[in-house]
Amino acid sequence: xxxxxxxxxxxxxxxxxxxxxxxxxxxxxxxxxxxxxxxxxxxxxxxxxxxxxxxxxxxxxxxxxxxxxxxxxxxxxxxxxxxxxxxxxxxxxxxxxxxxxxxxxxxxxxxxxxxxxx
Amino acid sequence: xxxxxxxxxxxxxxxxxxxxxxxxxxxxxxxxxxxxxxxxxxxxxxxxxxxxxxxxxxxxxxxxxxxxxxxxxxxxxxxxxxxxxxxxxxxxxxxxxxxxxxxxxxxxxxxxx
Numbered sequence: 001x002x003x004x005x006x007x008x009x010x011x012x013x014x015x016x017x018x019x020x021x022x023x024x025x026x027x028x029x030x031x032x033x034x035x036x037x038x039x040x041x042x043x044x045x046x047x048x049x050x051x052x053x054x055x056x057x058x059x060x061x062x063x064x065x066x067x068x069x070x071x072x073x074x075x076x077x078x079x080x081x082x083x084x085x086x087x088x089x090x091x092x093x094x095x096x097x098x099x100x101x102x103x104x105x106x107x108x109x110x111x112x113x114x115x116x117x118x
Numbered sequence: 119x120x121x122x123x124x125x126x127x128x129x130x131x132x133x134x135x136x137x138x139x140x141x142x143x144x145x146x147x148x149x150x151x152x153x154x155x156x157x158x159x160x161x162x163x164x165x166x167x168x169x170x171x172x173x174x175x176x177x178x179x180x181x182x183x184x185x186x187x188x189x190x191x192x193x194x195x196x197x198x199x200x201x202x203x204x205x206x207x208x209x210x211x212x213x214x215x216x217x218x219x220x221x222x223x224x225x226x227x228x229x230x231x
Contacts, residue, residue: 042221104169109161
């Protein structure tokens with residue numbers, strides 16, 4: 001059981017380049033999300049999705065796009081990379097998408113993508 | 119807005135010492151509360167959770183009690199081991215205007231042999 005798989009593990013970009021971070025889960029989870037982790041700031045929510053075709057913004061959405069065409073996949077696109085986007089990015093999923101079972105359900109995390117923008 | 123505040127680290131303890139990591143929260147509505155642990159080079163994984171007031175979550179010798187009156191969810195362990203060295207995150211999940219999980223800043227724990 002793979003769980004949540006993120007690729008790549010490491011990436012270096014130049015300012016202005018674009019790229020897509022991939023995330024796939026095999027647990028049939030309705031809810032998927034992207035976080036960035038920065039020292040001393042915990043995890044901050046970028047975007048999330050409660051099901052295929054539905055996405056919404058989190059706390060820090062600027063500079064990022066997402067789409068959810070299937071239940072399994074939730075890619076994160078950086079449109080024009082900036083040094084401020086240097087961070088570790090985590091994809092997470094959980095069972096349910098809004099009922100009481102949802103917010104009692106824990107998040108399942110991938111192992112992260114370490115992105116450096118120079 | 120909704121937020122989680124946890125004690126700053128790093129926390130350094132000797133093996134078999136008692137551990138407390140404080141966590142308080144602010145939330146509109148009635149959140150579920152979680153502790154996650156992150157080992158080096160890995161994503162976060164659930165350590166324990168509590169979904170209503172006075173619930174106690176426990177796992178691997180760690181425990182935390184959901185205290186609504188003090189809006190707290192402090193993590194405790196009676197005797198830490200070197201293998202407990204990691205970063206610990208307190209988090210809440212709430213379903214008001216969107217289903218969101220909000221994390222504290224994390225507390226790094228070092229346990230010395």
